Amino acid sequence: MLTFDNRFLRELPGDPDTTNQLRQVFHACWSHAMPTSVSAPRMLAYSREMLEALELSVEDITSPDWVNALAGNSLLPGMQPYAMCYGGHQFGNWAGQLGDGRAISLGEAVNSKGQRWELQLKGAGVTPYSRMADGRAVLRSSVREFLCSEAMYHLGIPTTRALSLVQTGDVVIRDMFYNGNPQMEKGAIVCRVAPSFIRFGNFEIFAMRDDKQTLQTLVDFTIDRDFPELKDYPEEERFAEWFAIICVRTARLIAQWMRVGFVHGVMNTDNMSILGLTIDYGPYGWVDNFDPGWTPNTTDAAGRRYCFGRQPDIARWNLERLAQALHCLKPEREIYDEGLMLYDQTYNREWAAVLAAKFGFSAWRDEYEPLINEVFDLMYHADIDMTEFFRKLATIEASQPDLAHLQSASYSPALWETFKPRFEQWLSQYATATVADARDPATRTSSMNKVNPRYVLRNYLAQQAIDLADQGDTSMIEELLEVLRRPYDEQPGKERFAELRPEWAKHKAGCSMLSCSS
Numbered sequence: 001m002l003t004f005d006n007r008f009l010r011e012l013p014g015d016p017d018t019t020n021q022l023r024q025v026f027h028a029c030w031s032h033a034m035p036t037s038v039s040a041p042r043m044l045a046y047s048r049e050m051l052e053a054l055e056l057s058v059e060d061i062t063s064p065d066w067v068n069a070l071a072g073n074s075l076l077p078g079m080q081p082y083a084m085c086y087g088g089h090q091f092g093n094w095a096g097q098l099g100d101g102r103a104i105s106l107g108e109a110v111n112s113k114g115q116r117w118e119l120q121l122k123g124a125g126v127t128p129y130s131r132m133a134d135g136r137a138v139l140r141s142s143v144r145e146f147l148c149s150e151a152m153y154h155l156g157i158p159t160t161r162a163l164s165l166v167q168t169g170d171v172v173i174r175d176m177f178y179n180g181n182p183q184m185e186k187g188a189i190v191c192r193v194a195p196s197f198i199r200f201g202n203f204e205i206f207a208m209r210d211d212k213q214t215l216q217t218l219v220d221f222t223i224d225r226d227f228p229e230l231k232d233y234p235e236e237e238r239f240a241e242w243f244a245i246i247c248v249r250t251a252r253l254i255a256q257w258m259r260v261g262f263v264h265g266v267m268n269t270d271n272m273s274i275l276g277l278t279i280d281y282g283p284y285g286w287v288d289n290f291d292p293g294w295t296p297n298t299t300d301a302a303g304r305r306y307c308f309g310r311q312p313d314i315a316r317w318n319l320e321r322l323a324q325a326l327h328c329l330k331p332e333r334e335i336y337d338e339g340l341m342l343y344d345q346t347y348n349r350e351w352a353a354v355l356a357a358k359f360g361f362s363a364w365r366d367e368y369e370p371l372i373n374e375v376f377d378l379m380y381h382a383d384i385d386m387t388e389f390f391r392k393l394a395t396i397e398a399s400q401p402d403l404a405h406l407q408s409a410s411y412s413p414a415l416w417e418t419f420k421p422r423f424e425q426w427l428s429q430y431a432t433a434t435v436a437d438a439r440d441p442a443t444r445t446s447s448m449n450k451v452n453p454r455y456v457l458r459n460y461l462a463q464q465a466i467d468l469a470d471q472g473d474t475s476m477i478e479e480l481l482e483v484l485r486r487p488y489d490e491q492p493g494k495e496r497f498a499e500l501r502p503e504w505a506k507h508k509a510g511c512s513m514l515s516c517s518s
């Protein structure tokens, strides 16, 4: 049994209107929102690690009481469902009130170690923030959110988590390609878990409405609940330090995304966690062939605002929006200038460390820069798989480098031939730099394999798991969940999950381009 301590509800102003009608909600951080019942809940998957963190057993989570609660059909003692009010900048423009239109928080569970975990159902039905939509989520997007949340955790990247994936037994209508062909899809609900689901947009909404009082209350609450490290800070410095921490955490998060080739796809300010967690697994994607200009999101295809290579700049832009919102409480420019400068410094430092680690150097040196720029350029033009390339690079013998060893990362034999001379030249320079770095080869390999994953949730793999689950077969969800628990280890017998994107998946929906329709 979980113990709930629902501070967000208790300490922050709520919406007095308890109906479930669409509305603009003012001077309130949340609204009551009961999940809407579903017809035939079925547990498809759950996370062992999340069970452990919540101190729940397999018997608990698979019991009818829990399955019903995770499907939104009933509440367990202590649960008090609500939807949060937030706004956001979407694709560069202020979009006004958004809020949890299909996410419903159940409450904050506190385990015996005092760790706080908010449980939130995604796809649990309409709320006052649902605007024109149905409050539901399809199986396809729920499988993706469930698997990727846990995969990111095992990669060591800050993220919201996923406790469970439940199929609702109801259908959801979606026009996946936005081409006037709506289809019936299976519905599902993920129970997400995080210490806090507060987003940049939670602050922006009050600033935009010039509601300083609610903004101040929310800031004080967030610092108190979600940033315990600030407790002993002198009061007059606390706010500046808080903004600085947010900038640092965001910088670290983005450097980690870039390390593994994760592209979020919708970095709107309502999808930016105040804790620097990855939040909202929508049209995200994993880089197969290295391409800084790649965006998985079909809605973003024209502008490529959220493409792989722009993520660091977009995160900074989002922090600037947060600064703009907070400015009405504390107008001192230095607070924000310093925070943003810290973002730049932290990102640059972290990225340099990531690069050194990915390439197997003991530390970053500026002289590596041209070498790394050259190989990124080559990888892009020669159509090279990012994940496979770095795994193979780890076992290149610096004393006797053999280019053929890297060929398995190539998607195009023709381009491989074309770029071979440049690759040869690059490899020889890389080998020289590696020899000069004088690391023991075994240490070099093992340290590279700790930062360059062997297994990531390649887009086509997630799609295969979805296609099977759609036919009632959850075996691949289970298998992927298992393999992705140890993403850095070679797993004999599981090689197929490390294979390059097959040719058929290159242009298939869900495998290279993802729809926002979820």
Ligand SMILES: Nc1ncnc2c1ncn2[C@@H]1O[C@H](COP(=O)(O)OP(=O)(O)OP(=O)(O)O)[C@@H](O)[C@H]1O
Pocket (backbone or CB within 6 Å): 098, 099, 100, 101, 102, 103, 122, 129, 130, 131, 133, 134, 135, 136, 137, 266, 270, 271, 279, 280, 281, 282, 518
């Ligand atoms: N099917 C839906 N029904 C109601 N509201 C929706 C639906 N899909 C998205 N929204 C709302 O639209 C806004 C932006 O959507 P976005 O795609 O960023 O979020 P999301 O995927 O629903 O959720 P989250 O950010 O909570 O993971 C949010 O306010 C979200 O709640």
Ligand SMILES: [Mg+2]
Pocket (backbone or CB within 6 Å): 270, 271, 280
């Ligand atoms: Mg969102």
